[in-house]
Amino acid sequence: GAVVSQHPSWVICKSGTSVKIECRSLDFQATTMFWYRQFPKQSLMLMATSNEGSKATYEQGVEKDKFLINHASLTLSTLTVTSAHPEDSSFYICSARDDSGRADTQYFGPGTRLTVL
Amino acid sequence: AQSVTQPDIHITVSEGASLELRCNYSYGATPYLFWYVQSPGQGLQLLLKYFSGDTLVQGIKGFEAEFKRSQSSFNLRKPSVHWSDAAEYFCAVGESAGTASKLTFGTGTRLQVTL
Numbered sequence: 001g002a003v004v005s006q007h008p009s010w011v012i013c014k015s016g017t018s019v020k021i022e023c024r025s026l027d028f029q030a031t032t033m034f035w036y037r038q039f040p041k042q043s044l045m046l047m048a049t050s051n052e053g054s055k056a057t058y059e060q061g062v063e064k065d066k067f068l069i070n071h072a073s074l075t076l077s078t079l080t081v082t083s084a085h086p087e088d089s090s091f092y093i094c095s096a097r098d099d100s101g102r103a104d105t106q107y108f109g110p111g112t113r114l115t116v117l
Numbered sequence: 118a119q120s121v122t123q124p125d126i127h128i129t130v131s132e133g134a135s136l137e138l139r140c141n142y143s144y145g146a147t148p149y150l151f152w153y154v155q156s157p158g159q160g161l162q163l164l165l166k167y168f169s170g171d172t173l174v175q176g177i178k179g180f181e182a183e184f185k186r187s188q189s190s191f192n193l194r195k196p197s198v199h200w201s202d203a204a205e206y207f208c209a210v211g212e213s214a215g216t217a218s219k220l221t222f223g224t225g226t227r228l229q230v231t232l
Contacts, residue, residue, distance in 0.1 A: 004160060023229065043207070043222040044161075093161070095136070106159035108153075 002028045004096050007110035013084055014117055021079045021112045023094030028107075029074040029095035035067075037109070038091040050077040060109045074099070119144040119210050123223035125172040127146075131231050132200050138193040138226050140182075140208030150191040151220070152182055156204045167180060178202070203230045 004028040013019050023033055028110040031052045048069055049057040054111040056069035066088075077096075081088050093111040120143045130136055142148055150167050153161040165176025172184040182193045191208060207225045211218040 009158075041224065043121070043224045044220075046219055046221075049219065095161075106163075108162075110158055110160045 002026075002096075002098055002107045004094065004107045006092075006112050007093060008112060009110065010113040010115075012115045012117065015085050016083055018080055018082045019084055019114060019117060021081075021092055021094075021114070023077045023079070023096065023109055024047065025075045025096040025098075025107070028098045029097075030077075031074060031099050032097040033071060033077040034095045034097075034106070035077075035079050036093040036095070038093060040091075047079075052077075070101060081114065084114070086116045089099040089114055089116045119148075119212075119221045121210050121221055121223035123206075123208055123226050124222070125226045127227045129229040129231060130198050133197050136193075136198045136202070136228070138197045138206050138208075138228070140191045140193065140223060141189050142191060142208070142210045143189065145208050148184075148191075149211045149218070150182075150184060151211060152176065152191075152193050153207045153209060153222075154204045155207060155225070156177075161207065164193070169189065186230050198228075198230055200232060201232045202205070203228055 005024045016024045024067045033050040035047045038044045047062045050071040052071045071077040091111050091113050095106050095108045097106050122141045139180050151166045152164040155161045164180045165174045167184045167230045180195050202222050205225045205227050208223040209220045
């Protein structure tokens with residue numbers, strides 16, 4: 001089946017630094033990808049919808065300047081957490097919609113655990 | 118706004134026993150409902166989905182779920198649990214018929230299987 005990878009799988013950074021997380025569709029093209037955030041013992045919260053070649057659509061309450069999304073190719077979307085602070089520590093998960101398959105096909109990556117010290 | 122409630126945070130069952138994970142939703146229109154499983158180090162995997170038609174939906178790995186509109190529920194069931202079923206299970210409601218739509222997830226139920 002289709003595979004979505006995320007890199008890195010975990011990252012620790014100092015407060016004030018920026019961290020980039022990559023989401024790749026390995027064997028299919030994805031015009032649309034989604035970014036989620038998951039807190040311990042809580043549900044996945046949709047942060048934004050990433051569209052190749054255009055600006056991302058952010059959910060209400062998500063800071064656009066804080067969480068920069070770039071979807072420069074049909075197989076890669078990146079999420080950059082700028083000036084990270086401890087409250088940004090979380091598990092970030094991406095998903096990708098398969099362009100060539102059925103419209104209802106969405107595949108999830110394994111997630112990236114971010115810890116900000 | 119749509120929402121999903123999974124009342125059970127943690128469930129423990131013996132291998133071979135039956136399983137039911139509860140899910141209640143709140144949605145103004147016809148709900149599109151999904152169950153996903155999340156194993157450590159792996160992405161969420163779709164177990165099954167309900168869009169319309171037969172209210173009893175069959176999924177992968179021997180799972181099934183029943184949509185009950187009167188109870189706003191979409192409970193996941195399995196007749197006989199295997200140790201490999203231990204994982205986190207998420208119920209979700211989508212804005213449209215496709216899983217590629219925006220999803221609202223429940224808080225998840227962690228399943229532990231004892232031998």
